[in-house]
Amino acid sequence: MKDDVIISVKDLKTFFYTNNRCNKAVNGVSFDIKKGKTLCVVGESGCGKSVTASSIMQLLPKLSRIENGKITYHSNEGDIRIDQLKKNGAEMRAIRGSDISMIFQDPMTALNPVYSIGFQISENIQYHTRLKKSERKDQSIKLLKEMGIPLPEQRINEYPHQYSGGMRQRAMIAMAMACNPKVLIADEPTTALDVTIQAQIFELMDELKEKHDTAIMLITHDMGVVTELADDVVVMYMGNIVENGTVDDVLRKPSHPYTKALLESIPVLGRGKNQVIEPIKGSTPDPYNRPKGCQFAPRCPYADSSCLVMPDESSINNTHSVRCWHPMEAV
Amino acid sequence: MSESIETILTLKDMETHFPIKKGVFKRTTGYVKAVDGVSLEVYRGETLALVGESGCGKTTLGKSILQLVKPTSGKIIYNDKTTERDLCRLSQKEMMEVNQKLQIVFQDPQSSLNPAFTIFGSLQDSLKAHGIKSKSERRKIIGDLLEAVNMRREQMDLYPHEFSGGQRQRIGIARALSIEPDLIVCDEAVSALDVSIQAQVLKLLKDIKEERNLTYIFITHDLSVVEYISDRVAVMYLGKIVELAEVEDLYASTMHPYTKALLSAIPVADLDRRKKRILLEGDVPSPVNPPSGCPFHPRCSQCQDICKTVVPELKRFETNGNEHYSACHFAEEQLSQ
Numbered sequence: 001m002k003d004d005v006i007i008s009v010k011d012l013k014t015f016f017y018t019n020n021r022c023n024k025a026v027n028g029v030s031f032d033i034k035k036g037k038t039l040c041v042v043g044e045s046g047c048g049k050s051v052t053a054s055s056i057m058q059l060l061p062k063l064s065r066i067e068n069g070k071i072t073y074h075s076n077e078g079d080i081r082i083d084q085l086k087k088n089g090a091e092m093r094a095i096r097g098s099d100i101s102m103i104f105q106d107p108m109t110a111l112n113p114v115y116s117i118g119f120q121i122s123e124n125i126q127y128h129t130r131l132k133k134s135e136r137k138d139q140s141i142k143l144l145k146e147m148g149i150p151l152p153e154q155r156i157n158e159y160p161h162q163y164s165g166g167m168r169q170r171a172m173i174a175m176a177m178a179c180n181p182k183v184l185i186a187d188e189p190t191t192a193l194d195v196t197i198q199a200q201i202f203e204l205m206d207e208l209k210e211k212h213d214t215a216i217m218l219i220t221h222d223m224g225v226v227t228e229l230a231d232d233v234v235v236m237y238m239g240n241i242v243e244n245g246t247v248d249d250v251l252r253k254p255s256h257p258y259t260k261a262l263l264e265s266i267p268v269l270g271r272g273k274n275q276v277i278e279p280i281k282g283s284t285p286d287p288y289n290r291p292k293g294c295q296f297a298p299r300c301p302y303a304d305s306s307c308l309v310m311p312d313e314s315s316i317n318n319t320h321s322v323r324c325w326h327p328m329e330a331v
Numbered sequence: 332m333s334e335s336i337e338t339i340l341t342l343k344d345m346e347t348h349f350p351i352k353k354g355v356f357k358r359t360t361g362y363v364k365a366v367d368g369v370s371l372e373v374y375r376g377e378t379l380a381l382v383g384e385s386g387c388g389k390t391t392l393g394k395s396i397l398q399l400v401k402p403t404s405g406k407i408i409y410n411d412k413t414t415e416r417d418l419c420r421l422s423q424k425e426m427m428e429v430n431q432k433l434q435i436v437f438q439d440p441q442s443s444l445n446p447a448f449t450i451f452g453s454l455q456d457s458l459k460a461h462g463i464k465s466k467s468e469r470r471k472i473i474g475d476l477l478e479a480v481n482m483r484r485e486q487m488d489l490y491p492h493e494f495s496g497g498q499r500q501r502i503g504i505a506r507a508l509s510i511e512p513d514l515i516v517c518d519e520a521v522s523a524l525d526v527s528i529q530a531q532v533l534k535l536l537k538d539i540k541e542e543r544n545l546t547y548i549f550i551t552h553d554l555s556v557v558e559y560i561s562d563r564v565a566v567m568y569l570g571k572i573v574e575l576a577e578v579e580d581l582y583a584s585t586m587h588p589y590t591k592a593l594l595s596a597i598p599v600a601d602l603d604r605r606k607k608r609i610l611l612e613g614d615v616p617s618p619v620n621p622p623s624g625c626p627f628h629p630r631c632s633q634c635q636d637i638c639k640t641v642v643p644e645l646k647r648f649e650t651n652g653n654e655h656y657s658a659c660h661f662a663e664e665q666l667s668q
Contacts, residue, residue, distance in 0.1 A: 044525040150613075164614045194384040194552065196611045199596035203610055221526060224555070224598030251602050265530035267559035269599050273578060275559060279530035283495045 005074060006182055006215045007033040007056065012069035014055045023287045025051045027239035033183060036213040040230035042220055044284055048239040049219045053185050057102050058087050075099060098128040101176040105188040107168035111160040117171045118156030124178045143174040147204060166197035177208060185217045202229060223266055227251060235259050238284065238295035245320035255316055255327040258296045302326045338410055339514060339546050340373040345405030347395045351619065364618050365391040367570035378547040380557040383567035384615055389550045393516045397433050398426060431461055434507035438519035440499030444491040451487040454506050461510050476505040480535060497528035501535065514546040521556060533560060554597050558582060566590050569618055569626040572645060575656040584650050586657035586665045589627045633661060
């Protein structure tokens with residue numbers, strides 16, 4: 001295995017079972033998260049991006065399970081197969097929150113309203129380290145200060161409702177960063193925030209990445225965010241990765257019709273009023289009633305009879321691969 | 332925009348304040364100044380975008396125009412080609428008449444459609460209220476409307492849960508269109524939709540506008556969408572308009588530091604234009620006690636002494652021969668930077 005990979009996911013399948021029906025939310029996904037790099041996972045709602053993240057954290061809900069595949073965490077002490085660990089076993093608990101941590105979309109529901117912010121941050125430190133109470137408090141203050149929260153000595157005793165939206169998300173990041181994780185998984189961390197606050201949070205995440213060499217897996221649906229932050233991009237559609245590559249590969253030479261259509265369907269700032277946006281026809285299929293073969297075929301302008309079979313992943317160059325029968329030539 | 336500019340809506344010093352009540356006797360202890368002195372003209376046939384961060388009062392302004400929230404003071408003059416009427420001073424009956432011409436599309440299509448009614452059931456109410464008595468006629472009108480928003484006639488007998496988010500939003504648009512309005516307020520109409528669906532709805536809104544000669548007030552926080560759909564943009568901050576200009580002028584020659592920061596904060600999906608962000612410090616202040624002077628001064632990088640004490644007025648400038656309003660003491664200096 002290459003040295004710079006910290007988490008590798010191979011052929012991951014996570015299915016949900018409800019009412020005797022099976023939703024193949026994640027259906028054979030493979031990618032690598034590299035040390036000190038940002039991997040962006042983009043896709044529309046329901047494409048399985050959050051489920052992939054929860055699978056890595058072993059935070060899946062009860063009705064779902066990992067059917068197949070390998071999630072390997074390349075730690076300093078050798079490889080750990082996360083998918084084989086018990087969900088709530090000691091090993092998984094030791095990893096979760098210290099080596100791999102996660103930021104959620106809505107900080108208000110992710111923070112506990114009846115405990116102070118300081119308590120919630122030091123709880124994580126208490127669990128994973130042997131620091132004394134006073135040291136934990138100092139550490140928490142230091143973390144909040146690093147996140148740019150004014151007057152951390154006072155703020156530490158306040159409760160989530162006394163924080164504004166942006167500050168809550170900073171507190172969440174402080175919690176996630178408390179034990180200097182190797183990997184930070186951010187599930188739409190700024191979707192609920194205003195753009196000016198979003199810019200602050202992104203600046204912060206960039207800084208953390210540089211300072212602590214943390215690998216970041218950022219889940220988003222905003223192509224603008226991808227452009228600004230990503231080193232590598234994974235585009236997901238209906239439980240599959242349709243395109244995978246570096247930012248330059250994917251955004252400059254989109255090879256999958258879905259990626260291309262997605263890029264053409266968003267208004268881009270600075271292109272003026274007369275820019276042409278081309279909506280993708282139709283809507284995402286019902287996950288319980290999926291099309292045969294390539295999932296995008298019913299909406300794809302290039303689809304033909306070969307698309308009734310699921311295409312394999314084919315590589316375009318070392319870093320860029322696509323799952324399509326008709327990968328488009330570089331535009 | 333058309334050659335002869337006709338005003339459809341004029342707002343004069345409009346204020347909408349919400350009282351804060353405290354204690355056993357529900358004494359009023361203060362006011363949330365959601366909209367705090369907005370003067371604005373909306374021209375017939377244009378799309379005016381209202382942008383700003385959450386809590387800046389853009390939704391309240393939209394609702395106040397339709398009298399869904401009663402404004403505290405000020406005038407809203409609606410010109411329906413023949414007469415000019417102040418919406419704040421109309422009786423309920425008169426308002427009902429005007430309401431035919433002013434409609435709204437809400438943000439969340441899930442919660443704005445009644446789950447217990449079919450689409451026909453939901454949409455026929457406004458037709459009934461405005462005097463279309465026969466059911467077959469109503470069915471015909473609603474069928475036409477659904478076709479106008481790229482849906483099928485037969486779908487009017489389905490329930491809201493049978494539709495996807497994009498379809499529901501199109502039903503919302505169809506409902507707003509049902510009684511042939513002049514002006515539609517789109518309150519974050521595309522914000523809750525997925526990107527691929529968002530494009531469909533945006534395009535639909537643009538097409539319908541041209542077909543039916545509508546005027547939109549488009550409320551959103553997404554400046555990329557604004558650039559695509561609108562003619563003029565009003566940027567709001569803490570209940571006040573800080574900048575108002577033609578869309579091209581706003582982007583090319585920004586005259587307010589807040590607009591500048593807002594524009595630079597947007598992630599742009601274009602690799603060749605990865606740029607430096609202007610970071611604003613802190614959060615939007617509370618509208619309960621806004622800062623003295625210019626409401627933006629605590630976060631402004633160019634704050635001077637005058638900004639802390641004197642409230643800047645919305646002054647008129649000209650950019651490329653178009654009106655350009657900015658509420659900054661140093662508006663002209665912004666251009667040179």
